Amino acid sequence: MSTITSTPVGARAAASAGRVSLLQRFQPSSLVLLFFVAILFVLIVAPMSMLVIKSFTHPETGGFTLQNYLAAYGTPHHVRALLNTLYMAVCVVALSLILAVPLAWACTRTDMPGRTFVRVGVFGAFLIPPYLGGVGWILLAGPNAGWLNQIWTWLTGDVEPIVNIFSFEGLVLVMAINLYFTIFVLVSAAFEMLNSEMEDAANILGAGPIRTALKVTFPLVLPSILGSALLTFLVSMALYGVPALISIPARFPVVVIQLSEFFTFPLRIEVAAAYSIPLLMITAGLLYLQKRILSRKGYASVTGKGGERRLVKLGRWRWVMFGYSFFVVSISVVMPLFVLLMAAFSVSWVRGLTWGNLTLQNFQYVLFEHTTSQKALISSVGLGATAATVAIVLALAIAYIMQRRLVPFSGVLGFLCMSPFVIPGIVLAIAFYAVYALPPVSLYGTYLILALAFTTRFLPIAYTTGSAGVSAIHYEMEDAVRILGGGRLIAIRKVVAPLLKRTLAAGWLLIFVPAAQELSTAIFLIGPHTRVVSVVLLDMSQEGQMEQLAALGSMLLLLVTAVVLIGLRLLGRDFMMRRS
Amino acid sequence: MRSTLLRAAALVFFAGATSVAAQEGESPQYEPWEQELYEAAQEEGQIVWYVSQTTSEFADQVCNLFQQTYPGVECSAVRATGSVTFQRVMQEVQAQAVQGDVYSSNDTTDFLLLSEGDALLEYLPQRIDNMLPNLREAGRDGLWFTSNVSPYGIVYNTGLVAEEEAPQTWTDLLDPKWKGQVGIAHPGFSGSMGMYAIAMRDKYGWEYFEKLEENDPYIGRSIADGFNLVVSGERKVAVAPVTLGLAATASGDPVQTVFPEDGLMLPPSGTGILADAPHPNAAKLFEEFLLSEAYADLLIENLRYPLIQGVELPEGMPPLDDVELLTVDPESAATEVVEIQDQFRATFGI
Numbered sequence: 001m002s003t004i005t006s007t008p009v010g011a012r013a014a015a016s017a018g019r020v021s022l023l024q025r026f027q028p029s030s031l032v033l034l035f036f037v038a039i040l041f042v043l044i045v046a047p048m049s050m051l052v053i054k055s056f057t058h059p060e061t062g063g064f065t066l067q068n069y070l071a072a073y074g075t076p077h078h079v080r081a082l083l084n085t086l087y088m089a090v091c092v093v094a095l096s097l098i099l100a101v102p103l104a105w106a107c108t109r110t111d112m113p114g115r116t117f118v119r120v121g122v123f124g125a126f127l128i129p130p131y132l133g134g135v136g137w138i139l140l141a142g143p144n145a146g147w148l149n150q151i152w153t154w155l156t157g158d159v160e161p162i163v164n165i166f167s168f169e170g171l172v173l174v175m176a177i178n179l180y181f182t183i184f185v186l187v188s189a190a191f192e193m194l195n196s197e198m199e200d201a202a203n204i205l206g207a208g209p210i211r212t213a214l215k216v217t218f219p220l221v222l223p224s225i226l227g228s229a230l231l232t233f234l235v236s237m238a239l240y241g242v243p244a245l246i247s248i249p250a251r252f253p254v255v256v257i258q259l260s261e262f263f264t265f266p267l268r269i270e271v272a273a274a275y276s277i278p279l280l281m282i283t284a285g286l287l288y289l290q291k292r293i294l295s296r297k298g299y300a301s302v303t304g305k306g307g308e309r310r311l312v313k314l315g316r317w318r319w320v321m322f323g324y325s326f327f328v329v330s331i332s333v334v335m336p337l338f339v340l341l342m343a344a345f346s347v348s349w350v351r352g353l354t355w356g357n358l359t360l361q362n363f364q365y366v367l368f369e370h371t372t373s374q375k376a377l378i379s380s381v382g383l384g385a386t387a388a389t390v391a392i393v394l395a396l397a398i399a400y401i402m403q404r405r406l407v408p409f410s411g412v413l414g415f416l417c418m419s420p421f422v423i424p425g426i427v428l429a430i431a432f433y434a435v436y437a438l439p440p441v442s443l444y445g446t447y448l449i450l451a452l453a454f455t456t457r458f459l460p461i462a463y464t465t466g467s468a469g470v471s472a473i474h475y476e477m478e479d480a481v482r483i484l485g486g487g488r489l490i491a492i493r494k495v496v497a498p499l500l501k502r503t504l505a506a507g508w509l510l511i512f513v514p515a516a517q518e519l520s521t522a523i524f525l526i527g528p529h530t531r532v533v534s535v536v537l538l539d540m541s542q543e544g545q546m547e548q549l550a551a552l553g554s555m556l557l558l559l560v561t562a563v564v565l566i567g568l569r570l571l572g573r574d575f576m577m578r579r580s
Numbered sequence: 581m582r583s584t585l586l587r588a589a590a591l592v593f594f595a596g597a598t599s600v601a602a603q604e605g606e607s608p609q610y611e612p613w614e615q616e617l618y619e620a621a622q623e624e625g626q627i628v629w630y631v632s633q634t635t636s637e638f639a640d641q642v643c644n645l646f647q648q649t650y651p652g653v654e655c656s657a658v659r660a661t662g663s664v665t666f667q668r669v670m671q672e673v674q675a676q677a678v679q680g681d682v683y684s685s686n687d688t689t690d691f692l693l694l695s696e697g698d699a700l701l702e703y704l705p706q707r708i709d710n711m712l713p714n715l716r717e718a719g720r721d722g723l724w725f726t727s728n729v730s731p732y733g734i735v736y737n738t739g740l741v742a743e744e745e746a747p748q749t750w751t752d753l754l755d756p757k758w759k760g761q762v763g764i765a766h767p768g769f770s771g772s773m774g775m776y777a778i779a780m781r782d783k784y785g786w787e788y789f790e791k792l793e794e795n796d797p798y799i800g801r802s803i804a805d806g807f808n809l810v811v812s813g814e815r816k817v818a819v820a821p822v823t824l825g826l827a828a829t830a831s832g833d834p835v836q837t838v839f840p841e842d843g844l845m846l847p848p849s850g851t852g853i854l855a856d857a858p859h860p861n862a863a864k865l866f867e868e869f870l871l872s873e874a875y876a877d878l879l880i881e882n883l884r885y886p887l888i889q890g891v892e893l894p895e896g897m898p899p900l901d902d903v904e905l906l907t908v909d910p911e912s913a914a915t916e917v918v919e920i921q922d923q924f925r926a927t928f929g930i
Contacts, residue, residue, distance in 0.1 A: 077925060143760070145814040166798070248766060249798050251930040261768055264663040265693070266918075267670050348833075350812045370636070371643045371656045437675045444677035524671070527679045528628040528658045539660045542769070542801040543635055544808035 033407040036398055040416040043456040047431035048423065051280075054434050055273035068274035078275065081253040085237050086282075088172060088254060092236040093229050095176035099328050100183035101225060102321070105213060108191040110312045112321045121329030122184050127561055128333065129517035130178035131241030131537060132553045136336025137174050138245065139343055139546060141165035145350045147339060166249040174246060175236050177332035182235070183228040190224035191217070196310045209312050223293055230290040234283050238424030240520035241534070245541055255279060256520070259426050263524060269434055276427040283422040343550035362551035372528075373536050373552055380533040381559050383447065384516025387454035388462075388508045394455070395462035396504065399470045400496065404478075417463035420456050425520030428457055433524045445527025453521045458511040465507030469500045502571060509567045516560050613706055614868065618650055620861035626654040627862035630669055630680040632662040632771060633728045633849050635804050635824070638882060645878055646869050653862050661802045662771020666690050669854065673699045678856035681863035684727055687771030688848040689914035691724045700724065701853040703864050707871035710888040724852030727870055729885035731844035731905065732776060732803070735825040736817045737810050739834040747817055749842045750780065754791040762797040763806025763818030766930070767921045770803050772847035774917045776819065777924060779845050779906045789927050799928060811835055826883040826896060843904035848913075 058065040073079055106112040107119055125133075140147050141163040149161040164170060194217065202212040218225075240256045247254050255275075262272035314321055343349035344362055351357040366373045398417055402410045420428065432453045437444035443452075473496060481491040519534035526535050533556045540549040610618055621627070627646075631639045636659035643655035660668070662685055672678045673694070685691070694700050704722035715726040734753070736746045747753055753762055767774035780788045798815055800806050806818035807825070811833050822844065825837030851870060853863040869875055876886040883897055893899055 142809075142812075142814045145809075145812050244801075248769075248801060248930055251799065251928060253930050263671075264667045264768065265670055265690075267667065267674060348812060350814075365637070365640075369640050369644065371640050372658060433671075433675075437671070437677070439676050442675065442677050444672065444675040445679045527672070527677075528630070528656060528668075529679065531658070539658075539664075540636065542661050542664070542805060544800060544802070544805035545635075545637070546808070546812075548637075 030407065032401065033409065033413075036394075036401070036413055037416075039394065040413065043452060043459065044416055044419055047428070047435045047456075048419075050435045051273045051427065051431040052277065054270050055277050057270055059268070059270045068270045069277075071268070071271045072275035073278075077253065078258055081255050081258040082278065084253060085255040088168070088175070088252070089233045089236045091168075091172045092175040092179065093233045095172055096180040096183050096232050097225065097229060099176060099332070100180040100228075101187055101218075103325050103328055104184050104187040104191055105217065106321045106325055108188050109194075109213075109217065110209075110314050110318075110321065112314060112318055112325065114322055114325070118322075118325045118329060121325075121333050122181060124329075124333040124337070125177065126181045127513060127564065128178070128337065128557065129241065129514075129519070129534065130175070130239055131245060131519060131534065131541070132340060132557065133178045133332070133336050134174045134242045134245040135541065135546065135549060135553065136340045137165050137170070137177075139339040139349055139550075140335060141170060150350075166246060168250060168252050171242065171246045171250055171252060173331075174242050175239060177336075178242065179232050179235055179239075180328075180332070182232055183225070186224050186228035186231075187221055190221040194220055199312065209314055209317065213312070226293050227290045230286050230293075234286060234422075234424075237279065237283070238426065238520065240426050240523070241538070244538060256424070256426050259430070260523070263430075269430065272430050273434070276424070276430065279424060280422060280427060283424065287422055340550045341554055343547050344554045345551075346547055349546050349550070362547045363555070365548055366552040366555065370536075370548075370552075372531050373533070375529075376531045376533045376536045377552075377555060377559065379447070379530060380516050380556060381563070383450055383454055383532060384512045384518075384560075385563075386451050387458055387515040388511040390451065390455045391458050391462035391511055392466065392504055392508050395459060395466040395507075396470070396500070399463060399467035400492070403467065403470045404475060414463070414467070418460050421460040423457075425457060425518070426523070428453060429521045429524040432456075432521075437525065444525075445530055447530050449525050450522060450530060450532070453525055454515050454518055457518065457521050458515055461511050462507055465503060465510065469503030469507075470496075472503075473499050505567060505571050509564055509571075512563060512567075513560055516563075517556065614865075617861055617865045617868065618653075621650065621859070621865040622652045624859035624862045625652070626656065627682060627859050627866050628680045629655060629657045629682045629684065629866065630665050631657055631659050631684040632665040633684045633686040633730065634659070638884075641878065641882075642875070645874065646866060649869060649872075649874055650865060653865065655866070661765075661769040662687050662690075662774070663769050664801075666771065669694070673697065673854070673856075676856070678854050679858060680854055681857040681859045682851060682853055682866050684849070684851040685771055686728065686730070686847040686849045687775055687913075687917070688718070688724070688850040688910040689917055690771070691850050691852055692910060692914050694852065694854075695723050699855050701855045701857060701860060701863070703853055703867065705864075705867050705871055707868055707888070710871055712887065712889055715887055718848075718850065724850040725867070725871075726849060727851035727887065728849035729846070729887065729900070730821045730823050730849065731846045731885075731900065732772070732819055733822040733825065733840055733844050734817055734838040735807055735810050735820040735822075735828075735835050736838065737813050737815075737834055738836050740813060740816045743836070746836065746838055747840075748838060749840050751784065751788070751842065753817065753819075754788070754795065756795065758817060759795050761816040762792070762795055763800060763809045763815040763820075764792070764797045765800050765803040765806060765819075766928075767917075767924050769801040773803055773819075774920055775847040775908045775913065776845050777920050778908050778913055778916055781920065782908075783842070783906065786923060786927075789924065793927050799930060823882070823884040830883060830896065839898065839903055843906040844900070845906045848908060848910050 055068055056064055058067065103118060103122065107115045141149065143149060143161040143164040143166065146163065146165065148163050152162045153159055165174070198216050199212050202216045207215065237255065243254045243257055247257055259272055259275060262268045262275060342353065345358055347357050347359050395417055398413045401407055402414050432449060435441065436449050436452070443449040477495050478491040481495055486494070517534055519538060522532050522535050526532060533552065537549055537553055540552065629639070629643065636657065639657035639659045643657045646655045647653065658680070666685065669680060669683055672680060691700065700723045702722045705725065708716060708725065715729070718726045734747050765773040767777050777789065798806060798809060803820060804824065806815065807820035809815040810818045810820070811828055822837050822839065825835055828835045829837065851867060853860065853867065857863045871888055873888070876888050876891045879886050880891060880894055883894065885900065
């Protein structure tokens with residue numbers, strides 16, 4: 001029996017055989033399914049159901065209540081934070097589109113000079129965690145001492161600030177420059193799928209390059225623009241680091257700050273859970289919408305790879321476009337990174353570049369005198385690598401099972417893998433805290449709880465990469481192994497794994513970078529021995545010790561970049577920049 | 581003549597040598613009870629200190645000195661604002677997974693709440709009698725003791741504000757000339773800012789903050805944030821611990837400290853050991869250390885007020901006996917602090 005049932009054919013046959021008894025239907029392949037369902041239950045189902053249950057639980061009696069929802073939404077201040085968040089997210093998306101879409105078009109479809117430079121620059125925006133970008137901009141645009149304002153005063157003698165980062169506009173700007181990366185990548189991909197025939201038609205009918213772009217090219221990539229815009233909307237609602245730095249001085253209350261306030265004394269986990277349910281529903285609704293939009297084919301993918309793809313000649317607009325791209329890369333990467341590094345080497349960041357202001361003391365402090373930061377650096381990199389590895393292996397196994405239909409109901413697994421996408425990091429942290437930190441599980445303060453939470457958070461990225469990779473490999477090659485007498489494991493080891501190496505490594509890097517810098521999932525789950533750099537930085541930012549913060553931030557950036565560079569070396573550096 | 585010189589030189593040399601020897605010989609000289617505690621602490625190997633009452637830089641210095649004094653007992657300082665730190669402590673208590681040992685806060689209502697939940701370990705430090713008499717009282721029940729004398733005043737940037745222009749009272753901060761130039765903290769994050777808000781409300785009524793709001797102050801999370809903004813020149817004036825101001829002036833930063841005429845604000849501070857502390861002996865040793873002469877020296881070096889008797893204040897540190905101190909009664913603050921946070925949110929919209 002086992003020889004039959006361990007094959008996919010057997011599994012399918014058994015799945016379709018409805019008449020056999022329950023016991024007869026039990027097969028080894030069901031064990032595989034059970035195994036993965038159990039893992040996903042631990043990672044996703046249990047925390048999320050606990051969140052929903054908690055939101056209806058009376059904190060003292062443990063009985064059913066709606067009181068938490070009343071406490072969460074009965075206060076105008078709390079409702080305003082939610083409305084503020086939605087408004088902010090809309091503005092962030094709008095600005096991100098303005099930053100990303102022209103760049104994506106210019107880099108993929110035009111003869112703009114310096115395209116590689118722009119791609120590398122945008123990739124830099126991916127490497128810099130949002131809270132460090134935020135700190136960079138506080139140094140640049142603090143209303144009185146910020147560099148841009150100082151330069152303005154020096155140039156014009158006017159002491160009124162021209163830019164104030166502690167404002168709604170400042171908040172939106174910092175969010176957008178940290179998030180436009182996603183839109184750039186997804187829209188670039190769509191542009192590269194287009195062929196030039198329709199653009200040619202427009203050209204023949206007398207339209208110039210800009211007009212062609214607006215009338216023909218952009219409508220064709222509209223689905224991916226909308227899809228990535230929705231994604232950015234979700235991410236910006238859930239981002240914690242930037243609001244923590246800016247929204248309090250800007251006096252603009254948002255959901256994530258409110259959620260963290262429910263976590264101060266008196267600890268109101270139930271209210272926090274109730275407060276996050278609508279956020280979860282908005283996210284789920286929007287993701288559904290995004291799926292609908294992207295599944296409406298007939299645009300890009302149909303005309304697909306058939307035709308020829310030529311670069312649009314921009315003529316004198318080449319340099320205008322380059323100027324704009326350079327501007328975007330400057331405000332998102334070059335400028336914040338420059339001031340951050342300068343602050344890291346300064347006695348006082350306001351004094352500027354003088355010999356007397358130069359010091360290594362900040363590095364000495366964060367590396368040797370600060371009692372937790374050294375360990376935090378190791379923890380961050382270690383947790384990032386662990387989460388990336390576990391998520392990739394898990395996602396790949398599930399993607400493989402799904403694509404090869406090795407077990408019945410495997411669609412459920414895929415759905416579960418993608419579901420953490422709808423969970424904002426801070427909500428995930430609350431859910432994990434509720435299930436795993438408290439007794440009887442009592443994982444509070446262990447690396448395990450952090451690794452589990454980080455793995456869950458990045459499982460969707462892993463799954464997307466994994467299933468794309470697996471679907472690209474035809475099963476013929478595995479069948480060849482099977483025919484020659486090898487088992488499935490040999491087929492996986494000798495055929496699938498080597499073919500997937502690149503995809504896996506790319507996916508690993510895509511997870512490692514944000515996981516090593518993860519803040520929002522970590523804030524409620526770290527203990528004194530398991531602090532990660534992001535949390536140490538957040539604690540430092542409360543005190544406004546910008547120089548030390550910058551030094552520790554650059555150390556994190558250095559470590560993450562080093563890992564990425566090694567990875568890119570192994571992969572060939574174009575892995576994220578261009579579709580192969 | 582020559583021989584006298586030689587003899588003098590020799591004397592100086594030997595005196596120096598013996599005093600060095602004395603110093604070297606002195607450090608491992610522990611009192612018997614201390615030695616016992618130290619040995620027990622060595623077995624535990626470490627101590628985790630949750631602290632919100634000092635800057636992280638100072639907290640790390642304290643930890644490093646503790647490690648030097650008691651080699652083999654590792655000290656980790658976890659510094660954040662009052663309410664963030666308290667949240668972590670409460671989270672651990674609630675999760676029944678206490679990982680911190682010693683907790684220090686500038687808002688002693690925390691200790692009342694912790695002791696209500698039996699979350700504090702009773703330990704009356706051996707050195708409690710070394711303390712200044714006026715500080716000693718809070719610690720008599722052995723659950724916590726006063727561990728920080730860090731009054732709040734006004735700090736201004738000397739590059740941006742002339743001495744005669746500088747605010748002299750808390751109400752001076754309401755002057756429209758400071759619009760967009762004052763730094764404060766948020767009582768929802770900073771425990772001591774909550775205490776400050778209660779003290780100001782008691783003295784001037786809530787209108788004080790309504791008027792302050794019109795001046796559009798910078799609201800940080802920690803009180804140290806406003807201070808650092810004044811050092812960098814991002815803001816001209818801030819409500820800040822005077823000890824930070826004095827130390828910054830001494831190290832050459834462009835700041836001066838004002839002791840407001842209407843009184844320095846002294847947040848009620850405390851340190852206690854958590855009931856389920858994983859390293860109780862190390863925790864006790866750490867509390868003793870906070871009442872030691874070595875720690876008093878470190879405080880003085882950083883222009884912070886000492887906790888124990890017989891320590892002379894260095895130059896530039898005005899004694900607190902002659903100035904008016906505004907304080908808050910921890911018992912009544914415990915019921916008021918949540919209310920004051922909400923009032924602050926209503927007034928400042930955050």
